[in-house]
Amino acid sequence: MAINYQNKKICFHKDLGKDWHREFEDLIIKKDERAIELDCGECKLNCYDIDYIKTLCIDKNIEIISLVSQNIKTIISASSLGLNTTLRLNKNINKNTAELAYSYKDIHNDKSTKFHKGTLRAGEVLETNNDLLVVGDVNPGAKVIAGGNIMIWGRLLGIAHAGSKGNTSASITALQLRPVQLRIAKKVARGPKEKPEEGFTEEALIEDDIIVIKPARTTK
Amino acid sequence: MTSDTRVILICSGKGGVGKTTLTANLGISLARKGSPTAVLDADFGLRNLDLLLGLENRIVYTAQEVLEETCRLDQALVKHKQEPNLSLLPAGNPRMLDWLKPEDMKKIVGMLSEQFQYVLIDCPAGVEDGFRNAVAASKEAIIVTNPEVSAVRDADRVIGLLNTNDIKPVQLVLNRVRPKMMESQEMLSIDDVTDILALPLLGLVLEDEQVIVSTNRGEPLTLIGSQSPAARCYSNIAGRLQGEEIPLIDPSQEGNGLGDKFRRLMQTKIF
Structure with missing residues (x-):
């Protein structure tokens, strides 16, 4: 199983198969919660993927509370589609990603006067x-x-x-x-x-x- | 005396507004009031504080030799003959600009602080290395400016730099005030200047031909006990600097009193 449900979150695992869309759909149909959180782990999801997830949730009338990920690309895709996102930094994160994460943070959080x-x-x-x-x-x-x-x-x-x-x-x-x-x-x-x-x-x-x-x- | 020595930077940004003249006159006035005072010429490129004090011919060693340790500090200090409380530490040759560091300046001022109650630093014009060196060694500052747009602008810039260097307090002396021109609004008024610079006004100095005469003679006005308008202004400033409460002169009232008219008559040397 590449996707499962833990701690009230839908968790995506590292090696998503090609048919994860199917898997996700099966999982989401079974749930009767009105709101879910997504933990995407290290998965790299592009805008199409996120849009797919989002559309599916809207169809089923499920609200996505937030999306947590360790992958900066996923975060950018998700926030560009209007989801609440949190970047979770890995402990053994490589330097480049860390820098990217910070610059991303600066751009998006520094809207203050x-x-x-x-x-x-x-x-x-x-x-x-x-x-x-x-x-x-x-x-x-x-x-x-x-x-x-x-x-x-x-x-x-x-x-x-x-x-x-x-x-x-x-x-x-x-x-x-x-x-x-x-x-x-x-x-x-x-x-x-x-x-x-x-x-x-x-x-x-x-x-x-x-x-x-x-x-x-x-x-x- | 080290801790309560007042190290005062006299600066303006723009050249020719009267930094050196103020330094010389303030030095004499403070010395006359009994405080051991040192004036330090930090304008290494164009030194002329010694000329104003009439001490040029008595200079043997300079700050340069003191720093190189080829002479002692008291050998380089030139004591004023008529006013023994005042000493001048002359600037070295203009090449000092190349190697002098803020630390060197601090060292000199540190040495002077051990002997004197007031150390007045005559700052060079501009905001380059010479200015930075002088600022590094100072604790407080007096900004000299004229009621002219360019002088006020430069003073504003300098105040900004002093603030970033944590120099406090910074006080203002408005030099070369011409009461008549101010009255007819041909010149920036005192309010115009203090409005922009937002500094406490330490004093006004009236425009006075006697300043030119005394500069050329090498005898500061305050030294010869002159009663000319500028001389009174200078000694008022010295008094205020020591904490005395002296009201500011009102430029519109200057030159109208009977005493002033009599004094002017005396200066014409008819009698």
């Missing part, structure tokens, strides 16, 4: 792939770059680049928006010459293909 407290002074550059929140001023000569939105709880007097990876819906918000230059995605704009009125939070965004500054919206 980057937070910086303190004034950014001339010459300093703060860069992130995600949203950016600065509590403090961005002085002339300093630069902030974010893949997502930029929010500055303070004055923006330097250069800000939101949506640096091409996200045109990114915006830049600051308590006082008086930048040298604004960039959103690939658009560039010079900052306004006149001093803005104090006490109004402003937001820069792309509208009709140009960067405009507006009073900040409370909802998005």
